[in-house]
Amino acid sequence: MSVETSTRPAGAVADAAIRPFRVEFPEGEIDDLRKRIEATRWPEQETVADASQGVQLATMKELVRYWGTEYDFGRLEARLNAFPQFITEVDGLDIHFIHARSPHENALPIIITHGWPGSIIEMLNVIGPLSDPTAYGGDAADAFDVVVPSMPGYGFSGKPTGAGWDPVHIARAWIALMKRLGYTRYVAQGGDWGAQITDVMGAEAPPELLGIHSNMPGTVPPEISKVLASHVLGAGEPPPSGLSPDEQRAYERLNFLFTKGLGYSQEMGLRPQTLYGLADSPVALAAWMLDHDALSLEDIAAAFDGNPVGNLTRDEVLDNITMTWLTNTGMSSGRLYWENTLGFFDIKGTTVPAAVSVFPRELYQAPRSWAEKAYPNLIYFNEVDEGNHFAAWQEPEIFTNELRAAFRSLRNGGRSS
């Protein structure tokens, strides 16, 4: 792999260098991966007939069969190298990013941040429609210059060797990155960890940041967060009263997550270094990455059943897992949970103009009433018909349309404060 760590002496000029980057996976590493896939040693089947004990054996067996026998290992390199990629050092760490400039003048620069267990792979199918709308049935006036960085410890970015790369640090690094790219006005977008980072950017509010868009907005009122957190132990405070129907629905989805769906984040939050299997076992990594939330697992399991939902196909899912394997970032990516001190769905204090798209199969559906309180300058709020937690990945067209609509009002001029 051609990820080099910088050996240059520290210095302002050298530090700011932006180096072109291409992915090259050594054949030997792919062979090793294939051998491990073939040698998979399996547990017995779960004792239930659904996914309530985790990723089901049948799903994993089909994934491993497809990965080992049909998946084209060349496609990952080809897909990534079709985009202009770069590496630049920020705060002592190499940051990898895709940078696709629009052919259209006055394109609006946007930085899009992925989450866990995602990566830049989530975003590959929105880069074309966003940066070159006319080639995808859109309007030149909706063009974006697209920057898609890999978070520290993810993909081809450097892996931190010391503590401190939390979402706030990453947000500040992104602000520095956009500045280094020469952008004086831009917008930011994210889901999952990307949403937290984007919210924090919106709270830091550098003058060049015109606005943000989130597909997993942090809107949960503090009193609701407190009730939810008390349920992690299986008991705790009674449910809140006086909620509107959509608030009640949001509360119930979040409560399911807090009581039945945070095992992976507890483990990575407290003991990321214990998950050695993620480095040593492809099936372990794949299962861990599939088990993010019940609804996306259901969609991905459907893909391996031959019925993909939207763009979340077997190949797409395996591109993401294969990249994580080949870069050996299963553990380093999980450390972000250990670093984090923010409440996943809490209000982060964003002050810049904010846009929200609510996807029906996201972890929770942010009610407009909460979004309006969380984002004092809410410029756009829309509930779409399709899509799970991996909005951009699963529904690139809907996602693209949301970004066009969300940011349209910000294109004329600077940020009005």
Added chain:
Amino acid sequence: MSTTVETTTEIRPFEVEIRQEEIDDLRRRLATARWPGKELVEDPSQGVQLATLKAIADYWAKNYDFGRLEARLNALPQFTTEIDGLEIHFIHVRSQHEGALPLIITHGWPGSVIEMLDVIGPLTDPTAHGGDAADAFDVVIPSIPGYGFSSEPTEVGWNPGRVGQAWVELMGRLGYTRYVAQGGDQGAGVTDAMGRLAPEGLLGVHFNFLGAAPRELLMAALNLRLAWSADEREQFSKFLAVAMRGYIAEMGEHPQTIGYPLLDSPIGLAAWMLDHDADSYEKISRAFLDGQPSGNLTRDNVLDNITLYWLTGTATSAARLYWEFAQAAPAALKHPPPHVSLPVAYTTFPGELFQAPRHWVKQAYHNLIYFNEADKGGHFAAWEEPEVFAGEMRAAFKSLRTKGGPS
């Protein structure tokens, strides 16, 4: 497995046989292990440290004698018998002394019968270990369903309560009409369930962990809140922290997901099993890094247990016990099971997850006949300090030996 009704209560002798090719496969996986980078901190606050796990993998592949596991187990009389549709494996060592008190000891997670091997001698043959013939026990050490050589449940419902019921059946099948039971960790949950069932013949129970009665502990703790000492507050926060452990959350929610690394990666399994609690981790880590084991918690003993999990391929089924516990817990909170009226004995070990004060134990178990704070030993009390543990068994159950049965 037998399918006829007449043979379902049959007790069959059992010997462990480990195939060389499985050992070869394990060695090959260890030799080709792919490692992550080092943790970002200088302590275990991010989990099992890279240097510790590398030392374990190195010793496991190069120095550990794979023959010893089979030899140690086969040196003991082992049996299997079918209970409630599952093959239950157990060690059964009768004392040569008359009037020995039968004792069933239940291991926990990430333990196994391996934890108990070195207490068998002192308990069954006290005179050979500086004890008194009057303190002799007949010892029964079963493998929990899904652990070691017991078969894996293929249906839901094998929670600690059901395991306790199976143990009652087992002791009856062995012909014991008066016996006692002991457990720590998940074994405490199983033993607690036996105490609540209060079957005829069960004279009393001993715990080295207060884990099976969370409601009563909470009630006990909350009722006494005003009178709490600093130490009680500390122990209560340690108790709450147990429930927040990542491994409990993950195995309680999605045992199948964590099951894939545990079956496919020996280093994945070893790390997961090592990361139980800070005290035992530190001790085991020291055994491998500095060659200074704490008590009997030696490199070989630790690897016997991990190797057993690996070769039997039972880490996923073992993890499911936490899922079963999580399923059963809400109902137990709503409809508390009957109190334990049987005599209860308790030993607090200084390195245990939390040190339950005497009156917490007393609140949970009104008929507390014995309480002691041992000088040394941690969560794996029997394993780490077999002599201390055996001494506790002798002292704890002494008063029950002379009685004709439960009063």
